[in-house]
Each structure stands twice: as C-alpha cells, then as structure tokens.
Amino acid sequence: MFRAFVGLVRKEFIQVWRDRNMLRLIFAIPILQLLILGYAVNTDVEQLATDVYDFDQTRMSREFIRSFEPGDYFVTEPQLTAEEQPLWNLDERFRTGSAELALVIPEDFSEELNQGKNVTIGLIADGTDANAARAGLGYSSLIVRRFSEQVTGFSQPIELRHKFLYNPELESVYYMVPGIVATLLTMVTVMLTSMAIVREREMGTLEQLTVTPISSTALLLGKISTFGLLGMIEMVIALAVGIFWFGIPFVGSPILLFLLSALYLLTTLGMGMFFSTVTSTQQQAMFLAWFFSVFAILTSGFFTPISNMPHWLQHFTLLNPMRYFMEVVRGIMMKGAGPADLLPQIVGMAAYGAVIFGLSALRFRKRTA
Amino acid sequence: MDMTHDGPLDSKRCAVEVDQLTRKFGDFTAVDAISLRVEYGEIFGFLGANGAGKTTAIRMLCGLLLPTSGTGRVAGFDVHRQPEMIKKSIGYMSQKFSLYPDLTGRENLEFYGAAYGLSRDRTRTRVEALSERLNLACFLNELSGDLPVGWRQRLALAASLLHQPKILFLDEPTGGVDPVFRRKFWGLLYELADEGVCIFVTTHYMDEAEYCGRVSIMHRGQIIEQGRPFELIKSGGFENLEEMFVDLIRSRGAARA
Amino acid sequence: MHKIRYIALKELFHILRDFRSLLIVLAMPVMMTFLYGYAINMDIENIVISVVDLDKTAASRELTDRFFKSNYFSMAEEAPDFDDPEQLLRSDNATAILLIRPGFSEALQRGEKFQLGMTVDGSDASLASAVQAYSDAILLQFLMDRLPVGFEPPGLTVSRQVLYNPDLQSSHFFVPGLVAIILLMVSALLTSITIAREKETGTMEQLLTAPVKPYQILLGKLLPYIFIAFIDGVLVLIFAQTVFDVPFQGSYLLLLLFGFIYVATALSIGILISSLVRTQQVAMMIALVSTLLPSVMLSGFIFAIKNMPFLLQAVSRIVPATYFLKIIRGVMLKATGVETLIVPAASLVGLMVILLLLATRSFKTRIG
Numbered sequence: 005m006f007r008a009f010v011g012l013v014r015k016e017f018i019q020v021w022r023d024r025n026m027l028r029l030i031f032a033i034p035i036l037q038l039l040i041l042g043y044a045v046n047t048d049v050e051q052l053a054t055d056v057y058d059f060d061q062t063r064m065s066r067e068f069i070r071s072f073e074p075g076d077y078f079v080t081e082p083q084l085t086a087e088e089q090p091l092w093n094l095d096e097r098f099r100t101g102s103a104e105l106a107l108v109i110p111e112d113f114s115e116e117l118n119q120g121k122n123v124t125i126g127l128i129a130d131g132t133d134a135n136a137a138r139a140g141l142g143y144s145s146l147i148v149r150r151f152s153e154q155v156t157g158f159s160q161p162i163e164l165r166h167k168f169l170y171n172p173e174l175e176s177v178y179y180m181v182p183g184i185v186a187t188l189l190t191m192v193t194v195m196l197t198s199m200a201i202v203r204e205r206e207m208g209t210l211e212q213l214t215v216t217p218i219s220s221t222a223l224l225l226g227k228i229s230t231f232g233l234l235g236m237i238e239m240v241i242a243l244a245v246g247i248f249w250f251g252i253p254f255v256g257s258p259i260l261l262f263l264l265s266a267l268y269l270l271t272t273l274g275m276g277m278f279f280s281t282v283t284s285t286q287q288q289a290m291f292l293a294w295f296f297s298v299f300a301i302l303t304s305g306f307f308t309p310i311s312n313m314p315h316w317l318q319h320f321t322l323l324n325p326m327r328y329f330m331e332v333v334r335g336i337m338m339k340g341a342g343p344a345d346l347l348p349q350i351v352g353m354a355a356y357g358a359v360i361f362g363l364s365a366l367r368f369r370k371r372t373a
Numbered sequence: 374m375d376m377t378h379d380g381p382l383d384s385k386r387c388a389v390e391v392d393q394l395t396r397k398f399g400d401f402t403a404v405d406a407i408s409l410r411v412e413y414g415e416i417f418g419f420l421g422a423n424g425a426g427k428t429t430a431i432r433m434l435c436g437l438l439l440p441t442s443g444t445g446r447v448a449g450f451d452v453h454r455q456p457e458m459i460k461k462s463i464g465y466m467s468q469k470f471s472l473y474p475d476l477t478g479r480e481n482l483e484f485y486g487a488a489y490g491l492s493r494d495r496t497r498t499r500v501e502a503l504s505e506r507l508n509l510a511c512f513l514n515e516l517s518g519d520l521p522v523g524w525r526q527r528l529a530l531a532a533s534l535l536h537q538p539k540i541l542f543l544d545e546p547t548g549g550v551d552p553v554f555r556r557k558f559w560g561l562l563y564e565l566a567d568e569g570v571c572i573f574v575t576t577h578y579m580d581e582a583e584y585c586g587r588v589s590i591m592h593r594g595q596i597i598e599q600g601r602p603f604e605l606i607k608s609g610g611f612e613n614l615e616e617m618f619v620d621l622i623r624s625r626g627a628a629r630a
Numbered sequence: 631m632h633k634i635r636y637i638a639l640k641e642l643f644h645i646l647r648d649f650r651s652l653l654i655v656l657a658m659p660v661m662m663t664f665l666y667g668y669a670i671n672m673d674i675e676n677i678v679i680s681v682v683d684l685d686k687t688a689a690s691r692e693l694t695d696r697f698f699k700s701n702y703f704s705m706a707e708e709a710p711d712f713d714d715p716e717q718l719l720r721s722d723n724a725t726a727i728l729l730i731r732p733g734f735s736e737a738l739q740r741g742e743k744f745q746l747g748m749t750v751d752g753s754d755a756s757l758a759s760a761v762q763a764y765s766d767a768i769l770l771q772f773l774m775d776r777l778p779v780g781f782e783p784p785g786l787t788v789s790r791q792v793l794y795n796p797d798l799q800s801s802h803f804f805v806p807g808l809v810a811i812i813l814l815m816v817s818a819l820l821t822s823i824t825i826a827r828e829k830e831t832g833t834m835e836q837l838l839t840a841p842v843k844p845y846q847i848l849l850g851k852l853l854p855y856i857f858i859a860f861i862d863g864v865l866v867l868i869f870a871q872t873v874f875d876v877p878f879q880g881s882y883l884l885l886l887l888f889g890f891i892y893v894a895t896a897l898s899i900g901i902l903i904s905s906l907v908r909t910q911q912v913a914m915m916i917a918l919v920s921t922l923l924p925s926v927m928l929s930g931f932i933f934a935i936k937n938m939p940f941l942l943q944a945v946s947r948i949v950p951a952t953y954f955l956k957i958i959r960g961v962m963l964k965a966t967g968v969e970t971l972i973v974p975a976a977s978l979v980g981l982m983v984i985l986l987l988l989a990t991r992s993f994k995t996r997i998g
Contacts, residue, residue, distance in 0.1 A: 011487020015476065022475045023517075025912045035920055043939050050937050055879040070913055098793055100970050101956075123780035124789050131795030132963050133803050135756075136934070141790055142763040152785030160773050162738060163745050166762050168752035169719060195914075212471035215435055216488040217461045290914050294819075295658050302665050307932070311676050311704075311725075314939045317668050331722055338753040345721040 008218045012226025025303075034188050034242040036281075041184055042177050042250050049139035050052065054078045055094070064114035064155070069107070071151050077143050078105070094128070104130045105140045117155055155282040170255075170338045178253065181246040182333040183306040188242050189265065190272050190300060190326055193235040195293040197228060197276025202289040205280075220369045228273040235272070237263060239293060256336035260343065264332050264350065270357030271325040277364035300326040328352045386412045388540050388571035389434060391445035391452070396429050396438065403429040405594035411573065411587075413539060416566050418585030418602075419575040420618070426573045428544065434573070435542055436460045448540055461489075464533035468545045470525045474518025478509060478528050481517055482535065489536040496535065500627040503531040507561065523554035530561070540571045547581065559584050580587060580616035588619060592625060637850025641824070645854055655675075659812040659862040663869045666808050667801050674760040679726040680706040680718060687735035693772055699726070702764040719751040726750040726761050738776070794963050802877070805870040806958045807931040812866055813889070814896045814925050817859045821900025822917035824851060848993050852897050858924050859893045879965035885958060888975060891982050892954040896921070898985035899950075905992045925951035953978040 020027065054072065058065050072078045081103075083093075097103040108126035116123040127144055129137040153159040171178050204210040213223060246252045275296060283289040303310075303317065304326040310318055321327045328349040335341030335349075343350065386463040389411040396404040402428045411417045421427045432438040434447050436456030448462035472481045479500065486496030504510050507527050512520055517528060526546065533541060547555045559581070562572055566586075574585065582588050582602060589599040598605060598621060602614055611617040645652060681694045697703045706724040711717055718724045729747045737744035748765060752758045777783065832907045871875045899921055907913045927933065928942060929951035935943055946952050953974035960966035969974075 005490070007490055007492065008488050011484050014487075015473065015480070015484045018480055019473065019475050023912070024910070025907065026909075029912065029915045029919070033915070036919065036922060040923065040927055040942065043941050044933050049934070099964050099966055101960075105755050111961075117785075120784040122784060122787055124787045126789050126791065128791045128793060131792040131802075132959060134800040135803070137792055137795075138763075139759070141792075145788055146766075148716060148786050148788055154786040158784050160770070161741055161743050162734075162769065162773060163743070164748060164765055164769050165745055166748045166750055167767075168750050168758055169716065171752035171755060171758070174752055174755040174758055199914075206468060207471065207474075208469035209471040209473060212465070212467050213488065214437060215460060215463075215465040215467075216485065217490060218488050261912070291658070295661075298662060299665060309674070309677075309754060312674055314668055330771075334722065334753060335722065339720045339751075341720045345717065347995055352401065 005219060005222055008216075009123045009222045012218070012222065013229050016227065016230035019232070030192070030238065032242065033192075034184075035245055036240045037188070038181065038184055039249075040240055041180055042246075045098055049136045049143075050076055051079050052077065052104045052136065052140045053102060054080045054105040054107055055083045055097055056080050057083050057094075057106065057108045058127050059111045060113035062114040064117065065109050066112070067153055068109065072107070072144070076080050078140075079206065080107075084106055085358045098128075098130050100267060101130075104133075104136060105144070109142070120156060143242065170253075175178065177250055178338060179334070181242075181250060181252050182337045183304075183330060185239055185242045185246070186304070186326060186330050186333045187297075187301050187306060189239050189268070190329075191236050191297045192238050193231050193269060193272040194276045194279070194297055196234065197231045197273055198279035198283070198289040198293045199286050200231065200287050201227060201277065201280035202283055204316040205284070206286060221365070224277065224365055228277065231276070232266075232269045232273055236262075252337070254337050255340035256342070261333065261336045264329075264336075264346070264353070267350070267353050267357060268325065268332075270361050271353065273362035274357065274364045277368055278360065281364065300324050304330045306330060322352075325353060325356045328356075382518035387446070388413045388415075389417075389447050389573065392443060393435070394430070394433060394443035394445050394452075395441050396433060396443045404433070404440075406487075406592075407589075407591070407596045409589055409596065409599065411571055413571045414566055414569050416562060416572045416584070416586045418588035420577070420588055420590065420614075421575075421591035421615060422577065422622075424571045425591040430591070431542055431544060431573070431575060431613065434459075435463060435465055445529050452630070461536075462538055463540045463542060464536070464538035466529050466533045466541070466543045466546055468548060470522075472517040472525060472529055472532065474516065476517060477514050478517055478520070479513040481528065482513075482532055485532045486535050486551050489534060499535050500531075500538075503534060507531055523550050526550050526554065526558065530558070534565075539569070541565070541573065542621055543572065543574045545575055545577070547576065547578065555581070579613065579618055582614050588614070589619065592622060597621060597625060634846045634853070635851045637847055638853040640854070642853050642854040644858075645858070656858075656862065656865070658923055659816065659866050660869060663808055663866045664794070664806065664873070665960075667805055667870070667874050674757060675701045676704045676759065677702060677726070677761055677764070678706050679703050679725050679728060679761070680708070680710055680724045681728045681730065682710065682840045683730045685730050685732050685734040685850060689735040689738055690730045693730065693734075693769075696772055697765070700764070700768060702760075702768070713751070719749070724751075725754075725757060726765075728774070785902050800934050801874045802963060803959075804875045804932070805874050806962045807929075807955055809866050809870070809958060810892070810929070810954045811922075811925060811931065813859050813863050813893055814921055814951055815857060816862050817893050817896035818900040818903075818917050818921040819857070819914065821852070821897050822903045824855075824900075824904065837852055845990060845994075848901065848990060852894075855897060856890075856893055859896075863889055864894075876962060878962050880961035881965075884971075885961050886969065888957050888971075888978065890953065891975075891978055892950060893983040895950045895978065898982065898989040901989040902985065902992055905989070924949045928952070931953050931955060947977075948981065950978060950981050953981070 033126065056069055058069065069080060069082075072080055083097075094103075094106055098106075106126075106128040108128070110123065110125065110223070113123055114124070125139060125148070129140055131137050164356075168174060203209075204213070214220075243254075247254055276293065279289055279292045279296070283292055303321045303324050305321075310321055313321070330345055332341075332349050332353075335346055387410055389409070391410075393406040394404060394408070395402065395406050397608075402483070407430060409417075419427050419431070429438065433440050433452060434445070436447070436452065436459035437498045439456070440452060441492050447459045450456075450458040450462065452459065454542075461594065473484070476484065482500045482503070483496055486499065491499065504513060507530065509524075509527060509531060512524050512528065520528070530543075530546070547558060550558070562574075562584075566572055572582075576582060585602060587599070587601055588605070589596045598617075602619060605610075606614060606617055609620070667772075679697070681697060683690050683694055698705050706718065708723055710727055715727060718727065727749045729749070731746070734744060734746070736742075740822060745770075748761070750758050750761050774783075784865060867878075871878060903916050903920065904913055906982070907916065924945065925931065928935070928938070928946040929949050930946070931951070935946050935952070956974040957971055957978070960971060
C-alpha cells in the first residue's frame with residue numbers, strides 16, 4: 005500500500021512541475037502579495053488635508069497653526085489671508101475632497117487666551133472615512149490640549165501613561181503579515197485541492213484509479229500530501245519575505261508554528277476534499293472554495309478585531325477554523341506565545357480538523373464507490 | 374463461512390460466472406437478473422445500446438459496485454464479499470483511455486504499476502516487455518496528451534496489462550480510433566486470448582462484435598440474446614449482427630406495446 | 631446581429647443550467663455584503679481590558695465604572711496573574727491592563743501629580759491607538775466632571791462637527807466600495823474562466839468552425855455576464871441601503887452609467903486573461919492576483935492611497951476600481967455632480983477603451 009502511496013505522490017508532483025504557469029504563480033503570489041500589502045497597508049492616518057480658517061490672524065494664532073505641522077499628520081492650507089476678504093467655501097472644499105478637516109479659529113482667540121479665559125475653536129471633519137475622521141479628531145485634540153497647557157500653564161494633574169508591548173512603534177505592517185501568511189495557507193490549500201480532485205473526476209482518471217487496488221485512504225492521502233506540502237512552502241516563502249524584507253519580529257518558536265500549521269492543514273485540506281465531493285465541475289469547485297476562503301478571511305480577525313463585530317457574529321466565528329489559526333500565528337510571531345497560552349486554539353483546531361477530515365474522507369469514499 | 378478461493382475445484386476454466394445478477398437504484402432496475410459464464414481464453418462481447426445497462430453490469434463485475442441481488446464470481450472471488458480481491462485480479466480499460474495527459478507514457482505506466490502494488494524493478498521489467506510487444510518504445514517519452522488517439526489506446530491497454538491480469542475488462546476500447554489501428558488492436562486481443570486471458574469487451578460497433586467468440590445483447594437491463602455471433606446470425610436468417618440486433622429490439626418493443 | 635444573440639443565449643443557458651454556479655454567483659454578493667458590512671467594522675468598540683484597582687476607593691471605583699459603562703471597553707473575564715500579568719495579553723484574553731496604584735484618590739483630592747499605568751498589547755496597531763485615544767478621553771471627561779460647576783478651565787475647548795456621516799459609521803465608507811469589489815469579482819472571475827473552460831473542453835474549436843466572427847463570439851459571451859453583474863450590483867445596493875442605512879444622495883442614473891463602464895472594463899480584463907491561458911486553474915489564479923488583489927488593496931477601498939510609496943500609487947492609477955470607488959462614494963455619500971467626477975470618469979473610460987481593444991485583439995489573434 006505504501007508503494008501505491010509513493011507512486012501517487014510522485015505523480016502529483018510531476019503534474020505540478022509540468023504546469024509551469026501554475027508553478028510560477030504558486031511562488032510569485034505570496035511574494036507579490038506580501039510586497040504590495042507590506043507597503044500599501046497603512047491604517048495609520050497621515051497627511052490629512054486641513055483647511056485653516058484663521059479669523060484671528062495674530063502671532064499666537066499662527067503659532068497655534070504651526071503646532072499642527074510636526075509629525076506629518078496634517079497638511080495645513082490657509083483659506084483666509086489678512087488682505088483678502090474672508091472666503092467661506094467650506095462646503096465645496098469638502099465635497100470635492102480637497103479638504104478632509106477644517107480648523108476654525110475665532111476672532112478673540114489670542115485675546116481670551118491671554119486673559120486666562122476659555123476659548124472654543126472649531127474642528128470640522130469629513131465623515132466619509134470614519135476611521136480617518138476619528139483619528140484626525142483624536143490627534144488634533146491632543147495637539148490642542150498641549151498648546152493649551154503650554155500657553156496657560158494649566159494642565160490636568162492625573163496622567164495616563166501607556167506602555168505598548170510587542171510592537172512599540174505601532175507598525176500596522178507587523179500585524180498584517182502574519183495574517184497574510186495564514187490567508188495564503190488557507191486559500192492555496194483549499195482551492196488547489198478541491199480543483200485538483202474535481203479535475204481528475206472531469207478527466208475520467210478518477211474512475212480509472214478506483215478500479216485499481218489502491219485503497220481510497222491511500223488515494224486521499226496521496227492527493228492531499230502534495231497540496232499540504234505546497235501550502236507549507238508558500239508559508240515559508242511568505243514568512244521569509246516578511247522577516248527579511250520587512251523586518252517583522254519572530255519572537256516565538258518556529259517549530260511550534262510549523263507543528264500547528266500542519267494541524268491547521270488538516271482542516272483546510274479536509275475542506276478542499278469536501279468541496280470536491282459536492283461539486284461536479286472545476287468552476288463550481290473554484291467558486292465554492294473562493295466563497296469559503298473569503299468568508300473565513302473576513303471573520304478571522306484579519307482586517308478587524310473579532311471583538312469589534314456584533315455579538316452574534318462573534319459566536320459565529322467560533323466555527324471558523326481560520327480564526328484560531330490567525331490567533332496562533334500572531335501569538336507565536338509577535339508575542340512569543342507558547343503551547344500553554346494557545347491551548348484553546350490548539351484544541352479547537354484539532355477538533356475541527358478531525359471532524360472535517362473524517363467527514364470528507366467518508367464522503368469521498370462513498371462518492372467513488 | 375466461505376473464505377477461500379475455491380478456484381481449482383469446479384470453476385477452473387470459468388473466469389466470470391454470474392447468476393441472476395441484479396442492480397437496482399431505488400425503483401429503477403438498471404440490471405435485471407442477468408446470467409452468464411465466460412471462460413479463460415474467451416473473448417466475450419457485451420453489446421447493447423447506451424443506457425441498456427452494460428456499464429452498470431461491468432461495474433459490478435469489476436468490483437466497483439455491489440449488486441442488489443444475485444450471485445457472481447470473478448476470477449473465483451465473490452462479487453458481494455470480495456470486491457477488493459477482484460480489483461487485484463483484473464485489468465480495466467475505461468472509455469476515456471484514462472491516462473494523465475500531462476505525464477509521459479512511461480510516467481503513466483510507472484504510476485499504474487505502483488498503483489497495482491508492483492515493485493520498482495517489477496514495474497520496469499513489465500514496462501519494457503509491454504513496450505516491446507505493443508511497439509510503444511518511441512512514445513514512452515512523449516506526453517500522453519500529445520499522442521494521437523491510436524497510440525493512447527495502446528498505452529491504455531498496456532497500463533491495464535502491467536500486473537498480468539487473467540481477466541480484462543475493456544469498456545468501448547476502440548472509440549474514435551481509425552480502422553487500421555482498430556484491426557491491429559483486435560489482433561493484440563486475439564494474442565492475449567490465446568495466452569489464456571479472458572477478455573470482456575463492451576462495444577456498440579456491431580461489426581466489431583463479430584470478432585468476438587461469443588456475445589450477449591443487453592436491452593433494458595436484461596440479456597435478450599446470447600451465443601456465438603455466427604450462429605445467431607444464421608439461425609435468424611440475417612445478413613449480419615446489426616440487422617439481427619435491430620430486429621430484436623423492434624420485436625421486443627412490439628411485444629411490449 | 632442574431633448570431634450574437636444566439637451565442638449570448640447559449641452562454642446564458644450554460645450558466646443557468648449550472649445551477650450551483652448560479653446560486654453562488656447570486657448568493658455570494660449578498661452574503662459578502664452582509665459579512666463585510668458587519669465584520670469589517672473599523673469602529674472599534676468593546677475592547678477587552680482588565681482594570682486592576684489597588685486603590686479601592688470611591689474615586690477609583692467610579693473611574694473603573696466609567697471605563698466599562700462606555701461602549702468602548704468591556705471587562706475581561708479573567709484577572710491577570712500577579713506573577714505573569716502579561717500572560718493575559720499573550721493568550722489574547724485582554725488587549726490592555728489598567729493599573730490604578732494606591733494613592734490615586736488622595737492625589738486627586740489634593741490636586742497632586744499622579745500617574746496611572748496602562749499596559750497595552752501593541753500587536754494590532756489600530757486597536758492599540760484606539761485604546762490610547764479612548765482611555766485618554768475617558769480620563770479627561772472624568773477629571774472635567776470633577777471641576778466645580780461653571781468653572782471653565784483656562785485654555786482651549788474644541789467644538790467638533792462631522793459632515794456627511796455624523797455617526798461615523800464606517801459601513802458608510804466601506805459598503806459603497808463593496809459594490810465595486812463585488813462587481814469586479816463577478817465579472818473578472820467569471821469571464822476569466824469561461825473562455826479557458828471552452829478551450830479545455832475543446833468546444834472552442836467547434837465554435838470557431840461555425841461561420842461566426844470572433845468579435846461576435848466575444849460580445850455574445852460578454853452579454854450574459856453584464857446582465858448578471860448588474861443584478862448583483864443592484865442586489866448589493868438594495869442591501870446596503872436597507873440593512874446598513876447607507877444613504878444615496880446623488881443620481882441613480884449617473885451611477886448606472888458609470889457602473890456600466892466599470893463592468894465593461896472588468897469584463898475586458900477577464901477576457902484578456904482568459905484568452906492568454908490554457909487551463910482554468912491558472913486563469914483563476916491570475917484573475918485573482920491581477921484584479922481582486924490590487925482592487926482591494928490599492929484602490930483606496932480600505933487603505934489610503936496617499937500614504938503609499940510612489941510605485942504603488944502609480945499602480946493604483948491603472949486599477950479601474952480606484953476611479954469607480956471615487957465615483958460611487960461621491961455619488962452615494964456626497965451627492966457630487968458630474969463636474970467633480972470628470973477626472974475619475976474620464977480615466978475610467980480611458981481604461982475601458984484600452985482594455986477592450988487589448989482584449990479584442992488578443993482574442994482575435996490567439997483564438998480567432
């Protein structure tokens with residue numbers, strides 16, 4: 005039986021090797037994806053176009069405006085000058101997207117401040133990009149507070165100091181790359197596996213195989229071993245690019261990561277198998293695999309934290325194996341998490357993997373019998 | 374409990390032996406109580422229109438499908454209880470000549486060798502032997518998908534012979550192949566039969582059916598006629614098997630009406 | 631003319647007969663909108679934190695209360711282990727730990743300087759920033775509320791106003807973008823495999839032996855998919871407006887027009903890919919990489935373009951979704967008119983023309 009298994013794996017590898025285009029894609033995709041993402045990903049809000057309506061036009065107001073400049077968060081553009089008539093075209097500026105934020109400084113700004121009184125300034129934000137708006141308002145509040153303390157000497161006595169662990173620079177890339185690694189592993193294994201099996205069915209070679217004495221177990225294992233291996237190779241490439249090109253940290257144990265990836269593979273390969281048993285054409289298999297992958301990726305906590313989602317959806321994500329794997333990858337890479345820390349995820353993946361794999365194997369056997 | 378291969382006793386010459394074999398799918402009866410005996414060294418033709426039940430019958434004989442009722446022995450093994458042993462003893466060539474188009478001839482053969490559990494050395498020996506016999510030498514290193522149909526057919530036949538089975542099931546083996554190749558193919562089959570291999574062929578080419586030692590005609594799941602082609606034609610007063618076949622179907626249809 | 635119709639009908643029947651594919655093609659956009667809308671919620675709330683109160687006074691309890699009464703934070707189920715408090719963060723059971731040392735209440739009453747410490751899991755940068763912003767705001771409000779009534783501290787107060795999306799619902803930002811992504815996905819993916827499929831099964835040869843011109847085959851194949859893409863687009867829009875309350879301020883007609891141009895562009899890409907490859911698998915993967923990936927990452931859908939390095943910004947200029955995104959967001963949320971949209975519109979049309987030409991030429995030479 006082992007001989008048959010070896011023969012199967014050998015055949016699968018020859019087939020992959022022969023399909024040069026596919027091969028190129030398999031290696032190019034992770035690199036490409038990582039490079040693009042690594043550079044594109046930036047949820048850090050920067051360079052907000054800020055229109056400044058300075059009705060005070062004093063030295064203090066100009067100093068105030070200057071305090072917004074360091075750090076590249078705001079790009080200020082004065083809308084009023086001392087000589088010209090004030091132009092109040094706020095609405096059009098926002099509508100055309102020329103301004104994302106507007107700062108309004110009232111006439112009595114420096115006068116009131118010098119008297120030690122309270123002055124209200126206006127901040128108007130374009131709410132279309134809620135994230136940018138919130139961040140913009142947040143940063144500017146900080147700047148306003150500091151300036152205020154500086155000028156009046158009055159500050160709040162109780163201070164809150166934050167210490168950021170694992171990612172002190174708060175680089176958003178560091179968080180994305182492990183996610184991409186998880187995503188790649190999932191998409192490649194599920195899609196390729198399901199399509200490959202369906203392809204054999206379409207070609208008719210699957211039938212030929214069932215006539216031979218190869219047990220369906222050997223058949224299954226032979227098929228999925230190849231794609232499991234390919235998935236792992238992709239993962240390694242992605243990790244290498246992430247670590248050596250982007251310099252993301254890898255604090256935990258690589259061995260643990262590989263072991264748990266192999267465990268996760270049980271699930272994805274099982275899903276690929278399962279999809280191959282409920283579809284009859286490659287097109288359907290592709291759609292189904294794609295659908296599942298998108299679903300899994302969205303609810304895995306890749307883009308946004310699961311704690312952000314409505315409660316019903318949070319419970320739902322417990323059924324998403326990728327969620328566990330995402331926590332595993334991030335935990336190991338960024339926080340140095342160990343088996344004890346990840347116990348619930350390990351149990352979750354193992355249970356899921358066993359069930360899916362078992363079910364698919366059963367269905368596969370029945371379908372070919 | 375019958376667990377032994379009782380070959381040598383009374384079924385020594387019998388390769389395939391079925392009695393009242395039936396297969397139902399829900400309410401639909403695909404194969405309706407067929408009975409036949411085929412001996413080693415015979416070429417048996419399994420005729421019938423598409424949908425007559427030929428494929429289902431073959432699948433039961435190959436160990437791919439379990440019968441609903443009836444008994445049968447293939448290569449001495451029980452079709453109900455020993456389908457896995459049957460698979461080991463037979464060779465099968467499917468309609469689509471299922472070869473992997475992106476593998477070379479040699480790689481295809483090596484793969485199927487492994488699938489049948491032959492060791493590396495054994496596979497190599499067999500590949501050489503078959504390549505010589507079937508004249509495959511120049512095609513072994515070509516991708517099977519690039520080969521013309523006639524050579525793919527040969528390759529598929531070779532793949533089914535790797536483990537030297539005593540029984541061969543060929544499902545529509547000459548579909549789409551030109552007449553020259555077809556004739557050569559049948560020549561090969563005759564050689565194999567002379568060596569004692571039992572060959573089970575399904576075809577809807579009536580002219581080819583006349584090459585067989587015996588034929589059976591299936592219609593709506595039942596075997597409506599069985600015997601030597603020559604005798605069947607003569608006793609009915611027909612020109613050829615095709616005429617006889619058409620007449621049979623017509624009369625059957627009339628009887629039913 | 632009726633040759634085109636014949637081919638289009640055949641393709642449509644093909645699609646309809648493939649019930650499972652059809653189901654997925656129609657159900658998927660709806661499900662995706664649903665998911666995206668709820669799952670991608672950049673409005674960060676319910677951050678799990680743990681508050682360790684060592685002061686245990688009325689003041690410290692009130693502060694703790696404020697943290698958890700707000701929508702921003704929710705309480706962790708476990709308390710940190712004193713020997714290894716970070717374990718709580720490593721195992722993802724909390725995002726931050728706030729420590730209120732003894733002496734807090736006293737310092738508060740005396741107006742003395744005092745420091746509170748918060749250890750934050752920085753792996754998710756945006757979450758961490760949010761923790762910082764929210765906790766600062768809560769503390770500030772707590773302190774302000776303790777000031778005597780009527781007392782306005784010297785300094786600046788900010789009056790905030792948010793335009794177009796006063797509740798700062800991020801779904802308003804994303805869901806229109808979703809329409810773009812989904813339309814693209816359906817069009818490009820579907821067409822990328824349709825031609826590859828015929829090549830694989832060999833029916834393409836047969837089609838070409840018939841007295842039909844290549845451009846007729848092309849058009850015939852495209853039409854059913856334009857139809858499906860539109861149904862999907864409308865479905866998603868209806869969904870966006872009913873479930874997520876995304877407003878539609880502008881002109882439906884304008885959106886329809888540009889939607890059509892956008893879909894044609896996406897389809898051309900699909901055809902182009904399809905005519906270049908031999909197998910369906912490869913077609914699919916290329917379609918994914920060249921359409922979906924850049925459209926989601928580089929078009930401004932989630933990540934701001936102006937923050938990207940120059941090379942990527944240049945790439946985003948040839949991604950059709952970039953322009954369509956501007957258009958649809960403008961039309962839906964800001965009711966922008968044609969004048970403002972001239973630039974993205976022209977760019978989109980330009981792209982469409984180029985891609986259509988490329989696709990037809992490629993189709994003709996490689997298949998025709």
